[in-house]
Amino acid sequence: MKLDPTCDRCDHRLSAYLDGEASDAAALDSHLHSCPACRHALAELEQCSRVLAVAPQPADPSFVARFRQRLEALETERAERWRLLAIRLMPLAAIALVAALALTALESGGPGGDESFTALERTVLAVGSPLVTESTADEAPASELLLAGAVDSRSIGGLRRADVRWP
Amino acid sequence: MTTARERDDDATLVQRFRAGDPAAFSELVERYEARARRLAYGFLRDQQGAEDVAQDSFLQAYRRIRSLKQPSSFRSWLFSIVVNRARDELRHRGRFEEVEDLEVPLREASTAPDELQTAESRELRGYLRRFIADLPVKYREPLLLKEVEGMTYAEIADLLEIPMGTAQIRIHRARLRLRDRLQTLGISASGAGAGAVTDEGARR
Secondary structure: OOOOOOOOOOOOHHHHHHOOOOOOHHHHHHHHHHOHHHHHHHHHHHHHHHHHOOOOOOOOHHHHHHHHHHHHHHHHHHHHHHHHHHHHHHHHHHHHHHHHHHHHHHHHHOOOOOOOOOHHHHHHHHHOOOEEOOOOOOOOOHHHHHHHOOOOHHHHHOOOHHHEEOO | OOOHHHHHHHHHHHHHHHOOOHHHHHHHHHHHHHHHHHHHHHHHOOHHHHHHHHHHHHHHHHHHHHHOOOHHHHHHHHHHHHHHHHHHHHHHHOOOOOHHHHHOOHHHOOOOHHHHHOOOOHHHHHHHHHHHHHOOHHHHHHHHHHHOOOOOHHHHHHHHOOOHHHHHHHHHHHHHHHHHHHHHOOOOOOOOOOOOOOHHHHHO
16 A cells, blocks of 8 residues: 555655654654554655665674784785886886986086086986977987987086976 | 763773773674664665674774764664664665565465564565665665664664654655565554465455
C-alpha cells in the first residue's frame, strides 16, 4: 500500500519522525493515531531501516597489527623509491658539482672576472638553465663553451646581465 | 553520536600524533576500526571488502592528517574518507558484479525476521548489495550514514557538506526507493509478518 494520496501531511517528516528528529513529533503522533495510510507508510520505512541495519562489528585487535604491517611495507617501499631516485640523480648532481667547482677555480685563478655576475649566476650558467641572448654572433651558450673548454672565464666575463634571459 | 569527551580525546590524540608520537595514531585506529569496518560493510555488504576499505581509509588518514583543520573533527573526517573509499570500491566493482548472488533462489532464504533485520541471509545480502549500489550516490551516502552509523541529520549534513534539510529529504527518498525495490522481492511491511520473503517475490 502506498501513502494515501489524500494525505500529504507527513511525507519526508515521517523519516524524521522515525529517526527521532521530527521537530513536530507530537503533532505527527496524533496524526498517525488517526491516519492508517501514514501509519502504514511509517511501517514501510521502519522495514527499510531494519533491512539495512548492520550488526556492530566486534573489535579486532589484529586490525591494528595489520595496519602497522601495511604502513611499514609502504614506508619501506617509499624509502626504496627515494633511494633509487637518488642513485639516478647522482650523475647529474656530480656534473653540476664539478661544473660549479670548475667555475669557482677559474674565477679565482684568472684575472678580470666580470663582477656584475654573482657566483650563483655563474653556477646556473654552468648547468645550462638560462638562455643566453644578444651575445656576439654564432655564440654557443656560455655554459657549453665553458664546459667544452672553448672559452675561458674572461670570455664569459664579457657577457652582460642583459645577456641572460631567464626562461 | 559523538560525545564531547570523545571529540576531546580525538583532538588530543591527533595533536600527539602531529607532535611525533606514532602510538597516538594506533590509538585512533583501535578506537575507530570496528566502526570504520561496519560503515564500509554497510556499503559493500562484504566483510573482506569492508576490511580493505577500512585499512585503506586509515592509511589515507595517516598520510593526510596534517590537512585536518579541526582535530576534534577526526571522526567525521575519517568517516568521510571511508565513504569516499567505499564509493570508489563500488564504482570499481561495477553494478552487476553480484549477478550470481541474484540468481540464488530466494526459496532457500530464511524468512526469520531476526535474520532479515540484520541482513545476514546470504541471498538478501546479494540483493541489498545490488540495491545499495543502484541508489544514486546522493541518496546512498546519507542513508547509510544514518542507518549504519546512526549519525544525526546535522552530522550527516556536516560530513557531506549539504544543508540539513537536504540530508533529511534525501534519506527519506532513499528509503522510498529501497522500499520499492524490496517490494519486488515480496518484502514489505504488510502481509503475513513484516520482513517475510515470499516465494512469489522470489520468482519476480
